[in-house]
Amino acid sequence: MDSLSQIALGSAVAIGVMGRRTAVWKAATWGAIAGTLPDLDVVIDHGDALLNMVLHRAESHALFWLTLFAPLLAWIVSRVHREGPLFRHWWLALWLVLITHPLLDAMTVYGTQLLLPFTNHPFGVGSMFIIDPAYTLPLVVGVVAALRMKDAARGLRWNAVGLVLSTAYLAWSVLAQEHVEQQARTSLREQGISAEQMLVTPAPFQTLLWRVVALPDDPADPHFHEAYVSLFDGPEPVRFTAHDRGTKLMATHGQAAPISRLAAFAGGFVKLSTTPDGQLRITDLRMGQEPDYVFNFHLGPLHAVGSEPTKQVSERPLVGPALRWIGRRMWGLDLPPPWKSRSP
Structure with missing residues (x-):
């Protein structure tokens, strides 16, 4: 956090x-x-x-x-x-x-x-985004109250209430995550998509809108599937989008130390791609959204993967449109995500 x-x-x-x-x-x-x-x-x-x-x-x-x-x-x-x-x-x-x-x-x-x-x-666990005001605010209020109130007993009670509320919010996040995962798995089965692993994490700053990433059972399947699910969505099936995960590159280079290291750390939620200048790139699919991710690493040219230190390249969508989309989509509005342009 x-x-x-x-x-x-x-x-x-x-x-x-x-x-x-x-x-x-x-x-x-x-x-x-x-x-x-x-x-x-x-x-x-x-x-x-x-x-x-x-x-x-x-x-x-x-x-x-x-x-x-x-x-x-x-x-x-x-x-x-x-x-x-x-x-x-x-x-x-x-x-x-x-x-x-x-x-x-x-x-x-x-x-x-x-x-x-x-x-x-x-x-x-993945049920909390790294920054969530709904978790932090009760703690801050409780601590400030304990520091400033002249009635010490009352201030300590405020602090205790802050701890209870923040802990309850953590429990809520796990319950919401489990609900979304069950909903997503049902939709995958109905759409004939066989998923070996599923990642369910909240979109930034809240726990009403969730990102779902599903990895296929078949290691030769070239795609992973991504979707967004709001707790206020209707009964319609979750709409998944397929994206390339670089299975051919993984078959050739997957044993290279930096690739196997990140794949193990990320629980398999990685993809491989090549850059325009011929660099092999590995991406941690857990933090970000297609096509913008925080943890992308350039691994060197294809013929010499791992021969030089990796370099991180972070990408993110334009902040304003992204936050506005989250603010509307989390209430169940069916809107396509604005992940089309990247900020510098």
């Missing part, structure tokens, strides 16, 4: 655990700091754009390592504020802040390696 959400969650959790045992501003401040720490891995440059992607949310987001780090951070905080008797409370508070960060990240589709060093599997 975005930094503001993680800061707000960290502050809210720390305030909730510490309560009146320490000053609210102390709990909020250290909660915000601990809620930010796991994302500092973004400053590490592995010398390769694709590696930077798949190694983000790795050790710094692993529950095992964060659990080991929590008592050290709690000891530092209790020493700084001369609150030695509160060490165990700080330990619990900061441990919860540290582990809720990757757990919240795992609600997005990116891929969070929660169980390192035991497995590097990238967990991703």
